[in-house]
Amino acid sequence: SYVLTQPPSVSVAPGQTARITCGGNKIENKNVYWYQQRPGQAPVLVIYYSTDRPSGIPDRFSGSNSGNTATLTISRLEAGDEADYYCQVWDGDSDNCVFGSGTQVTVL
């Protein structure tokens, strides 16, 4: 089965840039989706097709995907960005949806 690897946590000062990685075998060949989940809430889609932003998501959120790593970048970090972030892909072999282990973003 396809495995996605994320760092458990990232801590960044407000106003700086947070980068969250998502590792997977040849992930560049897949579309990657990113979700933000605040405590006690449902996940919210923040990036789709690896680089696109849904309407209503600030342009401070951006995505990239190359080689074996996809990255979610949050620029000009704000206190409200504190949350868990999950990457997601579809495993073509099993037709299963796969989530990464999640990364907790802390604004120092």
Added chain:
Amino acid sequence: QVTLRESGPALVRPTQTLTLTCTFSGFSLTTSGVCVSWVRQPPGKALEWLARIDWDDDKTYNTSLKTRLTISMDTSKNQVVLRMTNMDHVDTGTYFCARTSYDIVSGSYTFLDFWGQGALVTVSS
């Protein structure tokens, strides 16, 4: 306006069967490319996808859990039902349903764009 809402028992005994219902509005599960997934999250842990049902009634299950899962839909009621048999303490968590999209042009599943608020299920004797 798209909404989804999960409902079901908050407490389930070990070995029992869990039945959860997802009631949705703002979209139709008979529209090509529209699907609904179930996702769960144990307390303090990561999201885990469980199952998906498609507009054409095609069903796909998490490979590791497929023997315990059954997903079905009632399009007249705008509902999707998930059944999970032989519940255990490790199945305790929040269960979400989410609208899922299939890109007909590329022939691939894509994002889970609208989620319910989740239903907390505790497995305990």
